[in-house]
Amino acid sequence: MSSSTNKRALVTGVTGQDGSYLAELLLDEGYEVFGLVRKSSSPNPWRIAHLEGRLTLLPGDLLDQSSLVRALLESRPHEVYNLAAQSFVPTSFEQPVHTTEVTGVGVLRLLESLRQVAPEARFYQASTSEMFGRVESSPQDERTPFHPRSPYGVAKLYAHWATINAREAYGLFAVSGLLFNHESPRRGDEFVTQKVARGVARIAAGEARELRLGNLDATRDWGHARDYVRAMWLMLQQDEPRDFVIATGRTHSVRELCAAAFARAGLDWREHVTVDASFTRPAEVEELCGDARRARDLLGWRPTVGFEGLVHEMVDAARAPREALR
């Protein structure tokens, strides 16, 4: 059910997993929603195709500051959600400079544009648990020291501090959400949850026998993307700008992910999963587990989907036609 507000929001990364769920949430809340879309040789609109006619798409790229200024002038947003990034950790080892330009300096371009043409707009930065990296204590909260382990994590840490600096130096309502891994049937194919879910679907359909993975011992705090975009929105509805950790507080290994996903299709993961060293990383984040107490206390935020529910939804969707993703 849509409610009515006179607010406008600009979402970068609208074609990504989180962008699509956030656009849905904002439309449901009665916002006029603008999405920044970059030029690519083959457009990638499948996650937002069902929102056609309800969203206004604006061309722009975090690498091109003038396009960001134009998008801000056209959308005149009350709220800006920066979800755009080169977000795949292994790619950041292969293309560290590109990742830094988009995921790190791109955020500064957007903040500087905002400062020039829309300083009253509230700003959300998609920060990440990857910044904790080689964790110094567990669970991780807003006070845990950072130790990023990839060019992606380093770039995100730069963007995190650029966001805080914009708040402290220029008085922008700019906040950083330190989100732990969140997944859904709209997750990109290369991330481990979707790789496993789609691998299970292919094996269950008799189209493959084997799934090759890297480090099975790594643990992650996995939640559902739909829950996590709600936290982003809540952060921009507060009286004061503050940074928040968003997590479920539960952690599972990649091995446990495999066991749950294969079991959902009546299969034994040990008969199909092969460890392939080519999927291990030059430096790994071995464990992540978040403490979202501040979000629970100040935002009233709680996750609604647990690990099993998430894995079942992803495996079921991977085995169903694409229409099931809506």
Ligand code: NAP
């Ligand atoms: P995603 O699916 O990889 O989406 C990334 C989006 O960024 C896509 O829309 C992509 O556009 C866009 N993009 C990439 N380079 C761009 C550029 N140069 N200019 C403008 N747009 C560009 O990521 P996600 O999972 O939705 O995550 C959203 C954000 O949260 C990202 O910043 C990610 O780093 C961060 N984050 C994610 C998680 C998680 O677990 N999902 C956790 C913490 C933080 P194309 O469609 O054209 O590629």
Ligand code: GDD
């Ligand atoms: N992708 C992938 N593929 N990961 C594998 C594989 C494999 O074949 N085998 C094991 N893994 C392990 C990785 O080594 C890592 O420890 C874990 O599975 C999760 O990997 P990803 O799903 O690729 O996610 P991520 O944790 O590296 O990064 C995601 O979460 C971050 C938040 O902590 C991304 O969404 C980042 O953008 C996000 O910031």
